[in-house]
Amino acid sequence: MISFSKGNTPKIVKPQEKNIENPDWIKCPSCRSIQYAKQLEENLSVCPKCNFYFKLSASKRIEILLDENTFEETDTDLSSFDILKFSDTKPYTQRLEEGIQKTNHLEAIITGLGNIENTRVAIGVMDFDFVGGSMGIVVGEKIVRLADKARLNHTPLILVSSSGGARMQEGIFSLMQMARTSAAIGKFQEQGGLYISILTNPTTGGVSASFAFLGDIIIAEPSSVIGFAGARIIEQTTKQKLPAGFQTAEFLLDHGQLDKIVERKNMRKLLTRLLQFYSKGKTKA
Amino acid sequence: MKNYLPFEKPVSELEKKIEELEQESVSKQIDLSSSLEGLKQELSEEIKLIYSHLTSWETVLIARHPERPKLIDYIRYLIPDYVYFCGDRHYMDDNAIFSAIGTFQGKPIMVIGHNKGKDTKENILNNFGMANPEGYRKAIRLMRLAEKFNCPVVLMVDTQGAYPGIAAEEHGQSEAIAYNLREMFRIQVPILVIVTGEGGSGGALGIGIGDKILMLEYAIYSVISPESCSNILYRDTSRASQFAEKLHITSKDLMQFGLIDGILPEPLGGAHRDHKTMLETVKKEIQYFLDEQTPLNKKTRLDRRMEKFLKMASYETSLNLYQSSS
Numbered sequence: 001m002i003s004f005s006k007g008n009t010p011k012i013v014k015p016q017e018k019n020i021e022n023p024d025w026i027k028c029p030s031c032r033s034i035q036y037a038k039q040l041e042e043n044l045s046v047c048p049k050c051n052f053y054f055k056l057s058a059s060k061r062i063e064i065l066l067d068e069n070t071f072e073e074t075d076t077d078l079s080s081f082d083i084l085k086f087s088d089t090k091p092y093t094q095r096l097e098e099g100i101q102k103t104n105h106l107e108a109i110i111t112g113l114g115n116i117e118n119t120r121v122a123i124g125v126m127d128f129d130f131v132g133g134s135m136g137i138v139v140g141e142k143i144v145r146l147a148d149k150a151r152l153n154h155t156p157l158i159l160v161s162s163s164g165g166a167r168m169q170e171g172i173f174s175l176m177q178m179a180r181t182s183a184a185i186g187k188f189q190e191q192g193g194l195y196i197s198i199l200t201n202p203t204t205g206g207v208s209a210s211f212a213f214l215g216d217i218i219i220a221e222p223s224s225v226i227g228f229a230g231a232r233i234i235e236q237t238t239k240q241k242l243p244a245g246f247q248t249a250e251f252l253l254d255h256g257q258l259d260k261i262v263e264r265k266n267m268r269k270l271l272t273r274l275l276q277f278y279s280k281g282k283t284k285a
Numbered sequence: 286m287k288n289y290l291p292f293e294k295p296v297s298e299l300e301k302k303i304e305e306l307e308q309e310s311v312s313k314q315i316d317l318s319s320s321l322e323g324l325k326q327e328l329s330e331e332i333k334l335i336y337s338h339l340t341s342w343e344t345v346l347i348a349r350h351p352e353r354p355k356l357i358d359y360i361r362y363l364i365p366d367y368v369y370f371c372g373d374r375h376y377m378d379d380n381a382i383f384s385a386i387g388t389f390q391g392k393p394i395m396v397i398g399h400n401k402g403k404d405t406k407e408n409i410l411n412n413f414g415m416a417n418p419e420g421y422r423k424a425i426r427l428m429r430l431a432e433k434f435n436c437p438v439v440l441m442v443d444t445q446g447a448y449p450g451i452a453a454e455e456h457g458q459s460e461a462i463a464y465n466l467r468e469m470f471r472i473q474v475p476i477l478v479i480v481t482g483e484g485g486s487g488g489a490l491g492i493g494i495g496d497k498i499l500m501l502e503y504a505i506y507s508v509i510s511p512e513s514c515s516n517i518l519y520r521d522t523s524r525a526s527q528f529a530e531k532l533h534i535t536s537k538d539l540m541q542f543g544l545i546d547g548i549l550p551e552p553l554g555g556a557h558r559d560h561k562t563m564l565e566t567v568k569k570e571i572q573y574f575l576d577e578q579t580p581l582n583k584k585t586r587l588d589r590r591m592e593k594f595l596k597m598a599s600y601e602t603s604l605n606l607y608q609s610s611s
Contacts, residue, residue, distance in 0.1 A: 078600055083607045084533055088518045141600035166486075168509045168517075171532045172544060175508035176598035178490055182466035183594050190471075206508070208459035209447075209487045214467055228458040228487070229449030233513070237449050247454060257457050 028052050044264045053201060053221055053264065057103065058110045058127035061160055065268050066123070071114035075145055079106040080138045084171050092169040099130035107138045108163070111146040113155070116268065119275040122150035125160040128202075133163035135207050136170040140177025143211060147184040147195075156194040156275060157185075161212040165205020178210035185214050194278050196271065199226050199249070199258070217274065219260050219267070220249035226258075288557075290346045292335060296554070299328040332554040339503075342526035344535050345511060347503040348482045352557040354564060356398040356414075356441050359481070360385050362564040363439075363571065364396060370427055372419075376456065379420035380411040381448065382492070384427045386434065390572060395431035397424050397492060398441030401482070415448040418461035421491045425465050428472045437475040437575060440492045445510060447488030462491040469494035470591055475578035477571060479549070480504045480536075496590050497574055498544070500536035501563070502551040506544075507534040542606065544597055 026035050031050035040047070044064060045054035056064075062071050079096075086092040100106060108130035113122055124146050126133045143159065150157040166174040189195055197215025199208075201224035209228050212218075220226060227247035235242060245251045252258050262270050289297040303324050310317040339347070347353075360367055364387025371378040383400035386393055399416065402408035424440075431438045447458055469476065469492075476495030484493070484506030500506060509517075511532060515524040533539075536548045549566050552559035578586065596602055 081604065081607050083603055084531065085611075086531055088514075088528075088531075137598060137600055137603045140598070144595060144599075166508050168514055168532070171508055172506060172534065172539060172542065173598045173603055175486060175490060175506075176544060176594070178463075178487060179466055179494055179594050180598065182463060183470050183591055186467040186470055187591065189467075206487055209462040209491075210466055211463070213457075213460040213463040226459075227454050228447065228462070229454065234449045234451060234454070238451060240451060242451065246451070255455050255457070257460060 046264055051222070053223060055128050055162065055201065056264070057129065058105065058125040058160075061125045062110065062112075062114070062123070064264075065125075065158075065160075065271065066114040066116060067118065071112055071123075073110060073112040074149065075111055075142050076106070078138045078141060080136055080170075082169075083137070083173055084169070086169040086171070088169070095131050095169065102129045103127045105130065107142065108133045108135070109139045109142050111142045113149065113153070116275055117272040119272075119279060120153070120155045121158050121275065122146050122153065122155050123158045123160075126162045126207075128162040128164075131167060131169075133161075133207075134165060134167035134169075134174070135163060135177050135181075135210075136167035136174045137177065139167075140174070140180050143177075143181045144184040147181075147188045150195075151188040151191055151193055154193075156196065156278060157188060158196045158198065158271070159211060159215075160198040160200060161203040161207055162200045163203060163205070163207040163212075165207055175206065178206050181211040182214060185211050189214075189216065196274065198267070200224050202226065204228065204230065204247075213257075218258050219262050219270070220252065220258050221264060221267075222249060222261050224249045226252050288351055290343070290350065292339075292343050292346075295331050296328065296335065299324060299331060303328065329553065332558075336554060340526070341505075341529040341533075341535055342511070344503050345505055345529050347555045347557070348505045350555065350557040353482055354556055354560045355403055356383055356396075356400050356443065356481075357403070358560060359398075359441060359564060359567060360387070360396050363387070363568055364389050364394060367396075370430070371423075373422035374426060375419070375422060377417075377419050379417050379423060381414050381416040381444075382420035382424050383411075384423065386431070386436065390575075392575075393434055393436040394439055394571070394575075395427060395434070395436055396439045396441065397427055398439075398481075399444040399489075399492070401443055412448055414444045415446060416444065416488060416491070417448050417450065417453045418456045418458050421447075421461040421465050424492050425468050428469065428474075428476070432473050435474060437477065437578065438472065438495075439571060440476060440478045440495060442478060442480040442484050442489045442493055442506075443482035443504075444485045444488045445483055446485035447491060462487050465491045466494060470587065470594070473583045473587065475574070475581075475586060476590075477574045479567065479570075480506050480545075481567075484534075485510060494590070494594065496578065496586060496593075497546045499547045499549055499570065500539060500545050501549050501556060502536055503555055504536055505534040506536075506539055507532050542598075543602065 028047040030052035033049045111124040196217045199220040367385035367387030369385040384397040399414040400411045401414035402411045478495040478498045480500040511525040511529040512522040514528040539545045552562040556563040
């Protein structure tokens with residue numbers, strides 16, 4: 001699990017800070033400029049002034065990555081239950097309820113099949129607004145089932161991560177999802193399946209230390225926070241000052257842990273090319 | 286000076302009394318054996334009583350007891366002719382994970398585990414058993430070596446967690462753990478996992494996939510330490526004991542959840558009071574595991590390992606568990 005704080009890492013920003021007087025205007029938490037909501041959306045929720053990346057909802061992400069009207073969502077009926085009857089600052093059931101309200105989805109990941117420039121893919125997209133995008137039993141299950149679907153349908157697999165890590169409210173059950181998702185992805189890859197992992201802000205803890213870093217290709221959005229342990233924990237443990245840009249996508253690229261950093265607006269184009277290379281390579285001459 | 290846990294106070298008092306009486310008996314040359322007998326009886330009753338009512342937090346303290354048998358104790362006992370290996374072949378040798386091959390009942394086995402030290406000096410050298418990516422990479426390398434020797438692997442888990450350090454992040458802690466999680470499903474020799482002390486989150490699971498998963502009676506296994514859980518939610522660790530309860534981290538909890546295959550009973554008063562008995566229990570269990578595995582061919586073994594993990598904590602299994610408990 002992970003928690004975020006100041007330090008040298010980029011700010012984690014709350015869901016779009018809407019201007020209270022006028023919901024049509026949104027203040028950029030990075031450069032503080034005021035943006036017209038509609039324009040911001042057209043710019044894929046990237047601040048036109050300072051290039052700050054607002055979080056993207058899972059549905060919006062699907063919309064910008066896939067061909068129109070090709071997405072068939074799967075496992076829509078799976079919803080979480082409070083297996084440990086867990087309660088902290090609020091009951092877990094309340095957190096789930098709030099997640100549903102905020103995202104209009106039953107869980108922190110949407111999975112299904114769809115096309116990217118006519119290539120069929122199995123795709124899963126996480127939504128940070130659902131209990132911090134954390135992985136519990138249902139998130140794990142949906143990824144396992146999606147990897148199986150990709151294996152049986154011989155389609156490439158794409159997972160877009162946005163998660164604080166394992167969902168501690170489900171205790172040891174959430175830890176075991178790290179093993180389950182890794183197992184299912186291994187099974188898929190063993191049979192030649194291509195898995196592209198896309199890391200967005202943030203991808204940390206039990207998610208980064210399982211399926212997110214098992215991609216055959218790993219791509220990140222600019223300035224995303226990516227890491228295993230939380231910056232605050234590292235600072236407290238090591239009593240050292242964290243280096244500039246620590247745990248950002250750029251930092252990871254420098255350290256050889258990513259293939260590429262790609263801007264949101266270019267992601268679909270890149271995926272299209274990769275998928276075409278992949279399918280051309282597979283077709284018998 | 287013995288280490289007593291806070292709830293062991295009555296035990297420490299009784300043991301002190303016994304010691305005094307024994308000294309008195311020697312110095313004054315008088316026979317106090319009958320009162321000594323009585324006190325020893327009382328002591329054993331007291332320990333039994335305390336250990337039959339442990340809270341989860343008390344179990345955490347036992348799991349972390351500094352005098353608990355450590356990896357090296359197990360290795361010396363199980364495979365006295367051992368040869369150990371170093372390094373991940375990329376960057377460094379991580380002392381937090383130790384690995385050795387040796388003869389167990391006439392055949393080689395490979396033991397790999399978190400290497401908590403026996404004293405402060407060793408603990409600093411071994412980073413308190415908190416591994417860097419290099420430790421996980423060494424571990425998987427040596428599991429592959431075990432394949433070459435066609436010898437079973439025993440993974441001994443005892444860590445607070447993977448090390449939260451700057452270099453650890455720079456060198457890909459996430460990738461190292463994720464890679465192991467996937468690759469351990471492909472290691473062709475039998476793997477027995479024993480959580481001997483602390484099963485701390487991803488750092489534990491990173492050497493925690495196998496054909497059979499066991500926990501010592503007072504070991505713990507958790508997605509997050511009770512302290513960190515309290516720290517994240519309340520910005521301080523004062524609620525750790527509460528969260529120890531809520532997170533369900535004891536061997537009994539995991540057994541009930543169907544996430545482990547067995548609990549190894551500890552000697553009266555915990556493994557730290559009687560190493561020999563504990564080591565012997567573990568030895569017998571390894572023998573039992575090897576006998577179980579012998580008739581299996583590789584494919585069956587790997588299929589079962591995969592099936593086991595895909596089924597445990599699955600949606601269906603967990604939902605059934607949830608419905609039957611409420």
